[in-house]
Every structure is written in structure tokens, then in C-alpha cells.
Amino acid sequence: MSLTSPTAAGSPDRAPVDEAAFTALVAPLRRELHAHCYRMLGSVHDADDALQDALLRAWRGLSTFAGHGPLRSWLYTVATRVCLDAIAGRARRPLPVDLGPASDRAVPDNHPVHDVAWLGPYPDTGLAAGPVAPGARYEQREAVELAFVAAVQHLPGNQRAALLLFDVLGYSAAEIGVMLGTSTTSVNSALARARRVLAERAPAATQQRTLRMLDDVRLREVVTGYATALENGDADALIALLTEDVTWSMPPMPHWYRGVAAVLDFARSAPLGPCGSWRHLPAAANGQPAVAGYLRRAGSGPYLPWSVDVLTLRGDRIAGITSFVGAAQFAAFGLPDSLAPHPPSR
Numbered sequence: 152m153s154l155t156s157p158t159a160a161g162s163p164d165r166a167p168v169d170e171a172a173f174t175a176l177v178a179p180l181r182r183e184l185h186a187h188c189y190r191m192l193g194s195v196h197d198a199d200d201a202l203q204d205a206l207l208r209a210w211r212g213l214s215t216f217a218g219h220g221p222l223r224s225w226l227y228t229v230a231t232r233v234c235l236d237a238i239a240g241r242a243r244r245p246l247p248v249d250l251g252p253a254s255d256r257a258v259p260d261n262h263p264v265h266d267v268a269w270l271g272p273y274p275d276t277g278l279a280a281g282p283v284a285p286g287a288r289y290e291q292r293e294a295v296e297l298a299f300v301a302a303v304q305h306l307p308g309n310q311r312a313a314l315l316l317f318d319v320l321g322y323s324a325a326e327i328g329v330m331l332g333t334s335t336t337s338v339n340s341a342l343a344r345a346r347r348v349l350a351e352r353a354p355a356a357t358q359q360r361t362l363r364m365l366d367d368v369r370l371r372e373v374v375t376g377y378a379t380a381l382e383n384g385d386a387d388a389l390i391a392l393l394t395e396d397v398t399w400s401m402p403p404m405p406h407w408y409r410g411v412a413a414v415l416d417f418a419r420s421a422p423l424g425p426c427g428s429w430r431h432l433p434a435a436a437n438g439q440p441a442v443a444g445y446l447r448r449a450g451s452g453p454y455l456p457w458s459v460d461v462l463t464l465r466g467d468r469i470a471g472i473t474s475f476v477g478a479a480q481f482a483a484f485g486l487p488d489s490l491a492p493h494p495p496s497r
Contacts (some may be wrong), residue, residue: 169280173210180223181218182277184230186295190315191234193244193270193304195483197476199278201237205230214404227320228330235308237496243304244270246297253409257420260451263403263476270301270402272436272459272475274484280359284321292438293357294319297473299460300437302352315339318346369467374440377462378431381444386418392468401458401474414472430454430490443481444474444488454488456481 177184184205188198209216209229216225245267278291293299294315303311312331316322317338322330324338331338362370373392380389390411399414400407408417434441441461445454456478463471481488 157185170210173213176222177206177209177226178488180226181285183291184226186273186275186278186291187227187315187320188230188234190294190300190303190319191231191298191311191467192237194268195271195273196479197237201233202230205233208233213263224322224326224330227316227322231312231316233332233375235312238308238311242268244268245304246270246301247402247405247407248398249301250405253398253413254406255410255413257406257408257413257417258406259420261401261404261406264474265403266404267405270297270304270442272297272461272473272480272484273300274434274436275438276435278438282321283319286323288318290357290359291319293359295437296358296439297463297471298347298353299357302349304351305348305349306345309337310341310348313332313341314345315351317342318368321417358463361466362440365464365467370440370464373464373467373469374433374442374462378429378442378444382431386415389418390415392469394465395471397468397472399474401476403476428454429457432490434459434484434486436484439463443484443486447492451492455489455490456486459484459486 183200185198188201189195191401192198192201205226209226212229216222217316247268250267264362273295275292275295278295280290280292282288282290289299291365303314306314309331313327316327316330317324324335324342327338330333371459376392380386380392393409393411393414395408397411397414398407401419408414428447430445430447431442432445434443436459439461441459443459446457447454456477458474460472460474462469463473466474478488
């Protein structure tokens with residue numbers, strides 16, 4: 152980040168704040184600010200850009216801050232306004248389930264659609280389990296779950312900001328009004344409308360609640376069983392892990408599947424069929440269990456990145472598989488860019 156050094160508060164008797172001091176000052180807040188940008192924008196790459204822009208604006212605007220109010224609130228104000236600028240005039244980020252009905256059989260020409268800005272996965276390893284602030288209604292991990300972020304994408308910018316600042320970050324309506332340059336009444340109105348949409352689109356039970364009720368051993372069995380079934384080409388083992396109404400989508404592929412019969416037909420025709428052979432690594436995405444899939448199409452050579460599969464559970468079964476296809480997803484998760492073949496067994 153190339154910065155021009157400003158003064159601490161815009162007055163001649165204040166010493167300049169150098170880049171290293173500013174970086175150290177905001178470092179404890181970077182992760183939660185990044186997660187906020189992701190919730191607003193639905194993309195880890197957009198969140199990277201927004202946070203970079205927000206910190207640059209904050210650095211250059213230190214003279215306007217002048218120590219009025221907490222630094223954290225001011226940084227959230229700057230980051231939220233950057234995100235609102237990015238949202239303005241842009242279509243929301245969808246998942247395939249938002250764009251059309253499910254396919255009841257495998258679609259052989261399910262080609263990627265690149266003119267849609269798809270919702271992306273989020274590496275959640277740096278997020279704590281609890282809420283950001285005492286007044287928050289959501290835990291940090293709850294507020295990056297796929298269903299939550301997907302539902303938030305249906306909100307216009309002002310409602311999205313009001314909901315996230317109030318329910319996720321614990322700010323009051325009056326504080327949000329100051330942050331967004333509007334009235335408390337307008338914030339309360341936006342918040343009420345946003346909550347109605349969220350109630351219609353987000354499930355009542357969060358994944359965090361489901362995971363807390365699930366035995367750790369069983370969770371490992373489900374995640375390992377999913378990966379092993381794909382690697383072994385064992386459709387029956389896969390189906391045994393799924394709910395009857397399971398969904399499977401693969402953005403940027405537009406077609407998606409609902410129900411065991413459709414998923415089985417898709418699994419047998421693609422991931423468990425002629426695609427090639429698989430290896431998997433565990434991952435953590437959107438506060439949910441996930442695996443990174445590596446595909447080898449030929450009989451030799453390395454396994455190359457294919458998709459980050461985020462698993463949504465109901466009880467101890469998989470109710471949703473969202474496979475985010477593309478090697479570009481892997482860097483954000485710190486995943487290797489290839490895997491060597493298994494050594495031959497003796």
C-alpha cells in the first residue's frame with residue numbers, strides 16, 4: 152500500500168503518523184474488517200480490494216478523524232462506504248439456486264457462465280466463534296455462513312449495511328445513522344425491511360448450532376466419508392451421507408440438482424465418472440466444513456485444483472454441497488497449487 156504520510160489529527164502540533172505506525176494500529180482489526188467487506192460484497196477478492204481501498208482512504212483521511220470516537224467505528228464507517236460505492240449499480244452476487252429451477256437429471260453441457268458475478272467462498276480460519284460485540288445478534292462464524300451471506304445479497308446496499316452494522320457488529324441505530332450519514336428513523340426502517348427478507352431466505356437453524364450439536368467424531372466421519380466416496384468413485388457411499396432433499400450446485404456452472412435421485416445421476420455422470428481421479432484436502436469455509444478437491448484427468452501427473460466444496464449439514468447428514476469451481480479459489484485458502492499422486496502401495 153503506497154501511502155502519503157498525513158498528520159495524526161490535522162493540526163500542526165500533532166506528529167505525523169508513519170506507515171508502520173498506522174499499519175500496527177489497524178492490524179488487530181484487519182480480519183474483522185475484511186469479513187465485513189466480504190459480507191457486504193459476497194467475494195473474498197472484492198473484499199481484498201475494498202479493504203485495501205478503505206485503509207488507504209483512512210490513512211489519507213486521518214486529519215478528519217481527529218480522535219473523535221473509537222478508531223474501530225471510524226474504520227467501519229470508511230469500509231462500509233467503500234463497499235456501498237462498490238455495490239451501487241451492480242447486480243447482486245447469486246448462487247445457481249437463485250437463477251433457476253433445479254435440474255432433475257445430469258446436464259452434460261453445464262458449461263461455466265462467466266458473465267455472472269457469482270457469490271464466492273470465504274476462508275474463515277481467522278474468525279472467532281463468538282460475537283464481535285456484546286450487542287450483536289450473530290456470531291462471527293454465523294455471519295459468514297453461505298445461507299446468511301447469500302440472503303444478504305438480496306438486500307439493497309443501505310439495508311445490507313444497516314443489518315450488518317446492527318445485527319452482526321452491534322452498533323446502535325443512532326451510531327449507524329452517523330456512520331451512513333442518515334437518520335435513526337431511516338436506519339430502523341432499513342433494518343426492519345432487511346430482517347423480513349432475511350427471515351424468508353435464511354434457515355432458522357445456523358450451521359454453528361448444527362455443528363455444536365454434532366459429535367466431533369461423526370463430523371469427521373461425514374467429511375472424510377464425502378472425500379473418500381469421491382476418490383473411490385463410490386456413489387452408494389456418497390448417497391448414504393446425504394439427506395433426501397440434498398442440493399448440489401457448482402458455480403460458475405448454472406445448473407444445479409435437488410434430491411438424491413438427481414444428485415446420484417449427476418455424481419455418476421461427472422465427479423464419480425469420466426472426469427478423472429481425485430484427491431482431497433480438508434478446508435474451512437464460511438464457518439462450515441469443507442474439502443478442497445484436486446483432479447487428475449490423465450493417468451499420470453499431479454492433481455490440480457478443481458473446487459472448494461462447502462458442506463451444509465442437517466443433523467449428521469449433508470443437506471447441501473456447494474462446489475466453488477476454479478483454481479482461483481485456492482490461493483485465498485492457502486491451499487497448494489497441486490498435489491502429487493499417492494505413492495504406490497507395497
